[in-house]
Every structure is written in structure tokens, then in C-alpha cells.
Amino acid sequence: QHISACIWRGKSKSISYWINVLSDSVENFIKKTQDVALDYPDAKNELNFEINNFRELGQKILEASLKFGKDPFSSEKRAYLSVCAQKVLRSVARILAIADLIDIYSIIFYIENMQE
Numbered sequence: 001q002h003i004s005a006c007i008w009r010g011k012s013k014s015i016s017y018w019i020n021v022l023s024d025s026v027e028n029f030i031k032k033t034q035d036v037a038l039d040y041p042d043a044k045n046e047l048n049f050e051i052n053n054f055r056e057l058g059q060k061i062l063e064a065s066l067k068f069g070k071d072p073f074s075s076e077k078r079a080y081l082s083v084c085a086q087k088v089l090r091s092v093a094r095i096l097a098i099a100d101l102i103d104i105y106s107i108i109f110y111i112e113n114m115q116e
Helices: 015-039 041-070 075-115
Strands: none
Touching: 015 041, 015 075, 041 075
């Protein structure tokens, strides 16, 4: 979304709006990752483990965001939200690394079949 989407009729969006956007993003990422896990059974266990981890972290960042949104001047809540965001990003990076490996194995499999 564009930065201009942040402002509506001269007012910032409410915290509930941003929590809903974040929640939708978390659920969308989980759904897309589950679809990949179904399409590639060899990576299913590893992806499911990471999906469960991401789901827990997604819940924590939603809770931290809500608390921070209610008290945006709290340095403690800001620090906790930052820690949660870092953990979510690490989880996403692990999932993307698994997806990259799936792509690499798929390419190698395709090339080997083309050579035969």
C-alpha cells in the first residue's frame, strides 16, 4: 500500500485499522506458505514447523502492536514491539530460505530430466 493510504481525510488511520492490516498480512502469509507445503511434500514437515513458529510470532506482534498503539510513548512497549518484529522477520527469512531450496531442487530436477 502507498503512504497516501495511511491518511484518510486528513487523519491518521486508527490503531484498529493497522492491527487488521497486520492480522490480514500474517494470515495471508500463513495461507501462502501452507499452499507451498501442500505442493511440495518433501518440505512439508519443515515448512509446517516454520508456519507454526510464524503463527505464534504473528500473534505476539499483533498483541505488542495493540499495546503499543494504545500507549505509543512507552519506550518499553516500543522496545518489545521491535523485538517481536525482528523475530517475525527472522521467521519469514527462514521460510523464504526453504522456498529458495525448493526452487533450486525443482530446477535441478527439471534440468536432470531434460538431459535424459
